[in-house]
Amino acid sequence: MRGGFDVKHYTGFFALTCLCLFILYAPLIIVMIYSFNDSLSITQWDGVSLRWYRDIFTGVESEKFKLAAWNSLTIAISAASVATVFATAAAVGMIRGGNFRGKSASFALISLPIMVPEIVTAVATLIFFSAIGFKLGTLSILVAHIVFCIPFAYLPISARLQGIEASFEEAAQDLYATRWQTFRHVLMPIMGPGIVSGFLLAFIISLDDFIITNFVKGSGVETLPTAIFGAVKQGIKPNIMALSTLLLLFSILLVTCSYFIGKRGEAIQPKS
Amino acid sequence: MKMKTLLGAAALAMLAGGASAEGKLSIYHWFEYIPQELLDKFTAETGIEVTMDTYDSNETLLANLKAGKLGSYDVAVPGDYMVSIMKNEGMLDTIADGELANIGNVEDKWMNVDFDPGRKHSIPYQWGSTSFMVNRDVYKGEIRTTDMIFNPPEELKGKINVLDTPGETLVLASMHLGIPQCSTDRDQLKALDELVQGAKAHWASFNSDAAKDVLVSGDAAAGMIWNGFGQKARLEGANVEYSYPKEGYIVWMDNVVLLKDAPNRANAIKFMDFLLEPENAAAITNFARYTAGVKGVGPLLDPELQTSPEQNPPADAPAGSFVMVCDEATQKVYDQIWTRLKQ
């Protein structure tokens, strides 16, 4: 250390990190605080109350939000499940399928939904559905969501699979296990954490989507993001803040779960 | 196994969600224009389950119906000129004579209207006017002139919201210049183009659905708005005044139309009859603060509506004008002006 300084320490970097976290969290925390505001108006503070939380469960708009939450949840679970199954199969094919021609093209195809800007996907899907006469409704949202969930599920699953040695399956196959048995009893348990992370990522991406859903949703079908967007276009109301806070807590719960599942995954990963 | 359970649950959920279309009604409506209680009342009376989507301009309604939504809604609520356009586009179904039990409740002056002679496709919903409001804390001078929006005083510059709809914004601009609607005169159209291009520098935002909120929150000190929506802004505590400018203002009537390929046509007819009941029409008026087109609502209305400055133009105010439907070639020029404006 001739220079007499720590090469890992730069003045100001800690301050910028704090600034970074401040910018990331300040809006969320402010909204969380204001969701407990007793006032009808969002700009004026009238004391702490839970009235807006009651409002989203029992108020005039509660039915709309409940239905939207139900739609969001069922679509996200269905889309993420289908996408996870497809992505797991594709990952096994890609990572355990040897070298083959068109491997990079195949990878490009699977990651295409991430690369195409969302608004372009939305427009193209709308044009396509209207051209083939596919009726817009819940099903149209589901199909669109499955498509863009596949790469998000694929990435963690394939990353996990890449870290698993082939000797496990080879041993199983030496013992005359079929491909399915090998997958079911050897590969899948080790891949488990990757599959769960893939599912959760796809789930949250589906739950998050606004642009594509807004283009392909049918009459009377709202998801939480489209319902919230419709509401905030007319101005931010306190009940939206309460709803946002609940969603926020739900997201934090999910990310914490996925983090601990990842942790467990590391623990059971066979070390070579 | 977990995955299977999840899939099964999801599949069941999808099935439950896609129950049969019987006993349903699908409405495509303006935002914040019907009280939820009234929809609940309709459901309670008829057992018909109502779903509603909303839009924020006549043009958005048309665009979405064109983009594959026709055939999934039963009724929509277009303004007068949009009824004509939708009729010409073949988007409306015809109501047969005698199908509506309450058609006699329609006020006589709204029965034979230019946009739907004899009410073959529509019934009146509410009517009102479009101009603008000014925050009196910010600007205290004379406001009964369209200068407020198109040639604003210093206090209002940069604090103006205009409606994000070419139909109404360009017509008000035409009134400011004193040129007719659907003009084909090139100099007039150029003047209109220059006017809005120049005025845009003073505008803060283009917003229809937040037109009330920007006035209440103070984000805008002046804003184009519909009279009833504006009254709500005033009732929510903003010190705003609605203007009936001397250059003119827009009057309109929104109408419930029966859409072509309606999945629940019979329920749509029931809903239209329901809306023609004076009691229900009055509930809408009390909520949205416009004026009903139905007989016998008078005694049921909030007394304050009789004297409100938004509903009652001053004696010397000019008559308002309806938005006209231009032919395709002319409309293209107006579309072009709007596109250039928003670039």
Next chain:
Amino acid sequence: MAAGVGGGRTVSATYAPIRAWLMAPSWLIIGFFLVLPVLLMLVYSFLTKEFRGGVIWDPTLAAYDQFLFDRGLFGDDPPKLQWAYIQIFARSIAQAAGATVFCLIIGFPTAFFIATRADNAKVIWLFLVTVPYWVNLLIRTVSMKFLIRDNGPLNEGLMALGLIDAPFQLINTNFAVQLGLFYSYLPFMVLPIYAAVERYNFALSEAASDLYAPKWTILRRILIPVVMPGVIAGCILVFVPSLGAFLAPDLLGGAKTFMIGSLIDEQFKGSAGNWPFGAAASMILLSMVLVVLTLYARSQAKGQV
């Protein structure tokens, strides 16, 4: 991790005989519901606009002509180069670039700081940076709108502290849009840089320091070149989604001026009703993104050799 790393990259082929079957579902659904629609959109961009929305199956270059040439208010002036749409694209690129630079300025030190923590602390810092990304994008954007509005908590707070006399306008400005984009995609910048710095061998920096290199020179001349691939990856991950963003410009920018996303949206959902033009604008956006990604993939491939 013995296999693959040391030798000539032996790839396991346990499932080679059925790989086509395994990949078919993903191929088919993406092919049918994404590739086909994009191709159809390409076709639509060459069709004639139907008055008030929709298309007429009659091939024309009108949409691209409208994009490039201004024929005046009445469509019969001699064509001159149309700047308006190019400006919209330029504005979107500038906004996306601004957001990227903003992310880089804050994201790089953050990533560096986190990567140089002890292992336990690292995990917590990383967790803190990524949590907001899991929160619904719409909610984050709305929260930002609420915070920075004229009468919002930020302005009220600054006025209460006596730092400003009148609310300063943030909402409905370009800066607000950049702030929103920054806020939306910051973790995308931090994570790849973090990964690169974590792999960086600090012995290099120490060696330079032994040779009396000034501290910031070490950062600039040694560390940054080594972690450059991570920086580039971060920039692309922020830039590309920012380019077609819809929510931040719409909610934070006041929808007063078009960005690419809102321009396209307007053709289908708004009053413009010009499908071929919307399709053409989408194709141009898509081409731009694919060019950026291809250049990036090329440079990555070169770097690996």
